[in-house]
Structure formats: C-alpha cells, structure tokens
Amino acid sequence: MPRILAENVSLVHPLFVGRNQTVEFQGSDKFVRNRAGRPIGVKALRDVSFEFSEGSRVGLIGANGSGKTTLLRVLAGILPPDEGVVTIEGRSTNLININLGTKADASGHRNITLQALASGYSREEIESKRREIVEFSELGDFLELPVNTYSAGMRMRLSFAIATAFEPEILLLDEWLSAGDIDFKRKASKRMASFIDRAGVLVLASHSKAMLEENCERAIWLDEGIIRADGPVKEVFAEYQKEKSTD
Template identity: 40%
Template sequence: MASIELTDVSVSFPVYSASTRSLKNRLMQSATGGQIRADAGGNRISVVEALQNINLSLRDGERVGLIGHNGAGKTTLLRVLGGIYEPNCGRVALQGSTVPLFDISLGMDQESTGYENIMLRGLFLGLTRRQIRAQMDEIAEFTELGDFLNLPIRTYSAGMQMRLAFAISTSVAPDILLLDEGIGTSDAAFLQKAGERLQRFTEQVSIIVLSSHDDELISSMCEKSVLMEHGQIIAAGPTEDILSEYRAKYGLSCIASGRSIITP
C-alpha cells in the first residue's frame, strides 16, 4: 500500500553575495515564502529556509491539497516528495511508485526523437523497456504528432513538446501522483482530451498531492488540505475548513480559478 511520511523535514538554499544587501533581503523576505537569515558560519551568505520542520503523514486513498500564497513552500514540498530536492534535515519515507506532473519534461532530451524520448521519459519514471514498448503505440496516437515523432524534439513547438511529455507521463498510473495546476496548454482542441485522460489517470492512483490556487479544483479533488505559510504547515484538516481559514487570513472572498487541464 502507498504511503508518505515526512518527519521534521527542512530545506534551505544558500544565496551567495547577498548578505550585504540588507534592503533587498528585507524586500525579498516580505515577498517570498522562505525565511531569510545570515549563515551561522559567518561566511557572508544568506540562507533561504524554503521548508521548516514539515511533518506530513498520508495513507492509501488520500487526496490532499496544498494551499497557500505564492512562495509559501508548496512547490518546494512537491519537489521534495518527487525526489528532486534533498532535505537538509529530517526524514522522507515514500512507499510506492511516484510520478511528478509539475514538471513533465524531466528526463527528456532535446536532441532525441519523439519516439526515443518516449523510451527515455518512461525509464525516468521507473517503467521497464517492455512496459514502455507495450504503451508506445497508444502514447504516439494520443499525441497526434504523427511523423514528427521521428524528429528531434528541439524541432517541436512548446505545445507539441507538452503533448508528448503529458502523454508519456500519464501512460501508466503510479501509486503516488504529485500534481500542480500549472500543467496546461494553450491548445484548446487538446485541452478537453487531456483533461479526460488525466481524470481517468487520477482515478487509478492511490495517493494524490495537489498544489493549486483554484478553490473549486481543490474542493472537487481533495477531502483534506494543508495550509502553508513561509515554508511551514500552519493548519491541516478538511478542505473546506482550510479554504475558509485561508480566505479569512488573507481577506479573500474566493481563490481565483485558472485555466488548467485538471478538471473536476
């Protein structure tokens, strides 16, 4: 069974040559989620504390929303769960296969063809060559890229690359799915098709962690949510309670809805 267990997880990033810019540091701290402090070693380095003492426990069947202002730490937390960022301290324990859909182009090579990238991205996601070959025709058909799949993807438009990456990433459902509402496309004809595929895909997943500013999306997908601020989880509970707390805290009547291929 799938599970996620984070214990006292913290992530910080050094910012070199910034310690002397006190005014800029104060402005940055007011506009970003992480706390900024001087390096304890006296090396004139500023440190952005992106996550601080995160404790999170998720079990099979849970769908959890990450709520908070820009820079609250939601993306950093997703990247920790996806294995992209290594915590400075604390423990991350994930049981089950994990797919991040917040950066679907990871593991793709601009000089390789579309077909070669199906293999590369599939291997990056943990699939075997046999599994990828079994899905190859279905992925190719879904992209609607035709003969372009024989060309290097550097010749593709941004929309074409998105189609290919999305088709590969949603070909086999993982145990744990990490979602960001930023996945989207300006291609209106592809939007509905992608949304329907993603909905079927998410129904097969054991655990979903979704970062979003869209209250309708969060409410439709997640029974439970956490509220993040300055790299910390400040509240957790039923989604409607957390949304109400978020609106009250920031004086919002609602959270703006944005265009996304993720559909309720």
C-alpha cells in the same frame, strides 16, 4: 500499498545577494545568516511532518512562495531535504515539470523510452504503452525527429502523453497543466480527471478552491515553509481565506 511519510523535513534555498543589494523581509527567522548577519539562504520548508496513505487526496494551499512547489519537488526526489526524512512507498509520478528529463537531441520515440525508464518502468511496460502514447500525443511522423525541432506545445504534448500513460500509485501535481491548443487541452483535461481518479495517493498544489474541493478531501496550508493547518479541505481553505481577507 502507496504511502508518503515526511518527518521533520526542512530545506534551505541558497540566497545570493550582491554587496550593494538589500533584502526586504518580515521577521528575521525567515533567513539563514552568516556570522556577519547577511542573509545567505531562505528557509523554504521548516520542520514539515505528515503521512499520506492509500486513498489520500491532499491539497497544498498557500500564497506564492509558501513552499508548495518546493515540497512537491522534495516528495518527487528532485530536491533532497537538508534535514528530516521522506519515505516513499510505491511508484511516484510527478507532473510538476513534465518536460524535466527530456533529451532534446533525441527523437520523440527515444524520449518515450528514456522518460519512462527514468520513471521506473520496464521496457516491456513501455512498449505495451507506446501506441497509446503515440496516438494521444497526435505527433505522428514528428516522433521520428529530434525533440529540439519541436515547438513548446509539441514538447508538452509528448511529455504529457508519456506521464499519463501509466497507472499512477502516487501522483504529485502542481496546478493544472496547459498542453497545446484548445482541442488538445480539452482532451488532456478529460484524461487528467481519469488519471487522478486512478491514483492511489494524490498531492495537488493549487490556488483554486473549486479544483481543491473537487479533487481533495484533506488540505495542508503552508505559510513561509511552515504548516499552518492540516485538516478537511473546506475547513482549511476557509481558514486560509479568512486570514487573506484580513491582510
């Protein structure tokens, strides 16, 4: 049974400020300071707690810099929290940066193996999906070449095909993905819809009201790393938009 439990999670991003630089901010509690009072870190997440169980469809909303992507990276195991505990039960698939882990000097076929192994799949599982990945990527003989010979769009096609080939238990998604030309984007969008439907737990960070309401039932509003609201997606988004309109 897939499950995510976050207990009092906090994370500080180091802040490197030159002697002649100044930092503009609202409220002194946003920064970690040294003894001289200079800011040395930004509090990206502050005492964040929640639980997602099987069937959860959760949207993360908030302004740019509110902590949405940072939280996804913590849940994906890319960033360790400075305080608190994250417990993940089930296999996690993240589409935050699907090119992460690509080995540029290895062939496309080798990257299929390496990226899938890194995601926890067995060689038997990988080989059972290889033909599907090859066909969906539409890269053909280019898969015999090193990935560093690919265009950005070709890399995205390969990584997208790998990431979406396996049955997701926990799916972490940052906005919607761009994956190549118009025809491929249309095909990728259709595949993504099916991918989301099959996920045991979905956590989607987005600014799109339509996307959140279509795919999520619950929303968490992050504001400077703090949970401002957690509840039904329409109610939380309405509260968020109301505050935005009064800024």
